[in-house]
Amino acid sequence: MTVDEADCSSVWTREQDKTFENALATHPEDSPDRWEKIAADVPGKTLEEIKEHYELLVEDVNQIESGCVPLPNYTTSSEGSPSHAGNEGTGKKGGHFGHYNSESNHGSKGSRSDQERRKGIAWTEDEHRLFLLGLDKYGKGDWRSISRNFVVTRTPTQVASHAQKYFIRLNSMNKDRRRSSIHDITSVGSGDIAAPQGPITGQTNGTAPGASSGKSTKQPPQHPTGPPGVGMYGPPSIGQPIGGGPLVSAVGTPVNLPAPAHMAYGIRAPMPGTVPGAVVPGAPMNMGPMTYPMPHTTAHRLKKIAGIRKLHCQLKKLHCHILTESLEKKKCHYAALGLCDCKDVSTNKVIL
């Protein structure tokens, strides 16, 4: 991020952006003294800077919403963008909606035919943390809600699959030989792991420097007796509705994030890191109902239409992600598109 290298207090670090996004979601628009609260949450930033930053963000969003900025062609080969906005696969029944993942070559082994099964996109640490949050809130089994409100970058199927392996992993904690895994993260707390950001499964990153390299992988699991609350298939605390009280992590580590409201793809609780966080409150979503032609009513036709609708849904989600990207990321995107000057990026001013 070039922004980090720039000078002066107006420069927003990634950390500050994350905090800013968190604060935006924490303090809704109608909250009194909203900007004061947000400014208080973001260290090193004044009230004016907060407001200005927000306006810039809204500007960006407006530009995107108005269609001035084409959707980026995020390629997952870029390890620097683990948010991989293009990962919104349908995950359903053979991926009828085509090549949603087809460009995720995952690097080197490109000799396979097109017919090979998609290799998928590794879960990022942040996604996994969001998953844990969702698991804590909605309990085991409500993958749909977890997907919708927490791990919005994954479909319920993907969440369920991830959970499946996660619990299996948890259940096998007594085994000696285990590689480090994203499933070792059993808490959303920050001190849990020291793994780098981004995909840490090692599948897409290859030799991830932190999580999966070296002999440190032999370290014992963090919860030898099983994490409280996240037992295999049905400990009491998971799977039961959790009240409106403060979130408690699945393994007892307090969660510092606010519980996201039940908003389909609206304002969500953000998550620090690469997974896009809060949708900017107040930003025009411009996602009105789409109309779908329905010329025929044969089953096949309807199926197809349903598929298109779903695809639109996925696109909306994807769009949401773009909206929620941190300012930096957006600017990078703009820069990649040749829509703005990198120098201007460093000043947080996007020139379109």
Place this chain on the structure above:
DNA sequence: GTGTCTTTAGGCATCCGATT
């Protein structure tokens, strides 16, 4: 009863650690 959606079980590709 039919169609759609969700969840689960299994398969396959890849990666890692141990061994030679």
Place this chain on the structure above:
DNA sequence: AATCGGATGCCTAAAGACAC
């Protein structure tokens, strides 16, 4: 350094649940 076996992670198909 090369090889092998096991572990991991994602995807897909099938079964179950639900809505119309």
